[in-house]
Amino acid sequence: MRVKTDERRQAIMEAAAALFREVGYERTSMAAISARLGGSKATLYSYFKSKEELFAAVMMESMGEQADKMIGLLAEPAGDPKSALLAFGEAYLDLVLSDDVVAMLRVGLVDANHATLGPLLYASGPEHGWDQVACRLALWSSEGLIAVTDARLAALQLKGLLEAGLFEPKLYGATPAVDRNAVLSSAVDIFLSAYKPIR
Incomplete structure (x- = not known):
């Protein structure tokens, strides 16, 4: 049954x-x-219970399995946060720049002026995902791999660095003016430079 x-x-x-x-x-x-x-x-x-709940479920399913694998890449840095962040960043860009996810995000953004839909989508998607990233970064910091005082802020800064010049053009249907590999590499370098532990 x-x-x-x-x-x-x-x-x-x-x-x-x-x-x-x-x-x-x-x-x-x-x-x-x-x-x-x-x-x-x-x-x-x-x-x-509602169309909003159904739409949120559709959005989350379109991202779910990939998102879980992506977060898992941060589980075992094995003393090398750069490699883990590069693998995570690659997986994140694959997810957030995929046609399916972008199509669903466009629908959500256009129609998110509803009092319940926008907050529901944000809470069950990006907010939840980046909270998980923040937990991983806090753990890395406790292990001395990086030095963060506000893991949530650090996670959101990583998000911004990874998306720079790539996500907005994709959302608008334009061609990015920057190279994806260059963005990924510099995002990780900038992040690690900002949060390197003081020895």
């Missing part, structure tokens, strides 16, 4: 994802999703 329930939830999310991409968040309704699935709105609401 559980497998059937999981399969139905997955089918709902796939139908919703397709509609969100096709017509946008605002013009997608629970009725349209249920019509595409051939079920009832009551079935949808038994899985998701």
